[in-house]
Amino acid sequence: MQQQEKHSKAMVLGLQHLLAMYSGSILVPMMIGKALGYNSEQLTYLVSTDIFMCGIATFLQLQLNKYFGVGLPVVLGVAFQSVAPLSIIGQSHGSGAMFGALIVSGIFVVLISGVFSKLARFFPAIVTGSVITTIGLSLIPVAILNMGGNTSDPTPQSLALSLITVLIILLVNIFAKGFIKSISILIGLIVGTVLATMIGVVSFAPVGAAPLLHVPTAFYFGAPTFEVTSILMMCIIAMVSMVESTGVYLALxxxxxxxxDETRLRNGYRAEGIAVLLGGIFNTFPYTGFSQNVGLVKMSGIKTRLPIYYAAGFLVLLGLLPKFGALAQIIPDPVIGGAMIVLFGFVALQGMQMLAKVDFANNEHNFLIAAVSIAVGVGFNNSNLFNSFPTELKMFFSNGIVMASILAVVLNAILNRKKK
Structure with a gap:
């Protein structure tokens, strides 16, 4: 009886973890898929397979053996920092180059995992805080575009839907506590979509057209291609994700x-690299530890991996049922935009909280590192400064997240080389 009660409680907690990360796991594939003009059937595949792979990636990371897995109650989801670079690669070189770059970056993570576990000193709070702040600020314009319905002439209806969604999320954050507060983004998406349905701007056609069951298919969007600049960009993004995951591992x-220790960190990075490699093969995206689930572990007081095993199982199951994936498509763009504006604000604020721990008072070099990295990252993002450059260089230099990451690491290594 005690064992049954233990598993029942773990199952409920696993469902909570799934709900906490669900909005993030569907928003990223929707954003990238829409940026690349994928049709309804392709979007359904993308979202469903992404949910499935989140479960597989989490299973890999839960392991505690001598080869891979950090063995902590960590949930893996799609890395937000991948949105802009993958959209740029897909628009410039096609889906094949996008998934080819992911395959190589996954192998790259596996190969450098041992070395990276010894390089934490190159990624202090001044670096990670600057990069994560840039990620949040760079993605906000995408949210604004969605709030207006992704058109050049937004309607009052679109603006009203997006602002109501923002209001719902704010109210939940202000008045709710605990788990309900942690899923405020998901609640905002649901309430906003219900309101949109009531005024007749929601189509359920994608759900009706989706099959009852599917199995993820290798190279669904075609054979991968390997373009050097795209590969380099995604390897940099992979290292940014590894830095973010390190923070999650240490917090848990x-x-x-x-x-x-270094061995478990290495195995954690390896699991993440394998997950990214599988994402490239099955045409989804890179995965990283989800920080919002860390809060749930702390809140529940349950420190075992059992609830996360259930969460991973639920993700795999939902990923095999495309109608659940198709549900993401019925969410109107203004509602998604309203949720994004808060979510990306949270991301930027998380970076700022990291920067708040940095010693600016006794080290003026930190001002320079943060100021230049964030300014260049936000300013260069999708800028026309590099329109005269070859496509490969333009794609690289106009990616704010990549530029902020390189600058933060290099400037810190040079300016703080004498600091411990």
């Missing part, structure tokens, strides 16, 4: 009182 280690 502290919460669960389960110390991790």
């Amino acid at each position: 280690s502290d919460i669960t009182n389960d110390p991790i």
Whole structure:
């Protein structure tokens, strides 16, 4: 009886973890798919397979063996920092180059995992805070575009729907507590879509057209191609994700009182690399530890991996049922935009919180590192400064997240080389 009660509780907690990360796991494929002009059937595949792969990636990371897996109660989801670079690669070189770059970057992560576990000193808070702040600020214009319905002439109806969605999310964050507060984005998406349905701007056609069951298909969008600039860009983004995951691992280690060493860090990176490689093969996206689920582990007080195993199982199951994936398509753009504006604001604020821990008072070099990295990252993002450059260089230099990451690491290595 005790064992049954234990598993029942773990199942409920696993469902909570799924709900906490669900909005993030559907928004990223929707954003990239729409940026690349995918049709309804392709979007359904993209979202469903992405949910499925989130579950597989989480299973890999939960393992505690000598080859891969950090062995902590961590949930993996799609990395937000991949949105802009993958959209640029897909628009410039096609889907094949996008997934080819992911395959190579996954192999790259596996190969450097051992070395990277020893390089934490190159990624202090000044670097990670600057990069994550840039990620949030760079994605906000995408949210604004969606709030207007992705048109050059937004209607009052679009603006009203997006603002109501923002209001719902704010109200949940202000008045709710605990788990309900942690899924405020998901609640905003649901309420906004219900309101949009009531005024007749929601089409359920994608759900009706979606099959009852599907199995993820290797190279669904065609054979991968390998373009050097795209590969380099995604390898940089992969390292940014590894830095973010390191923060998640260390936070969970502290919460669960389960110390991790370089070997477990290496195995955690390996699991992440394998997940990115599989994402490229099955045509989804890179995965990283989800920080919002760290809060749920702390809130529940359950420090075992069992609830996360259930969460991973639920993700795999939902990923095999395309009608659940198709549900993401019925969410109107203004509602998605309203949720995005808050979500990306959260991301930027998370970066700022990291920067708040940096010693600016006794080290003026940190001002330079943060100021230049964030300014160049936000300013160069989708800028026309490089229109005269060859396509490959333009794609590289106009990606704010990549430029901010390189600048933050290089400037920190040079200016703080004498600091411990």
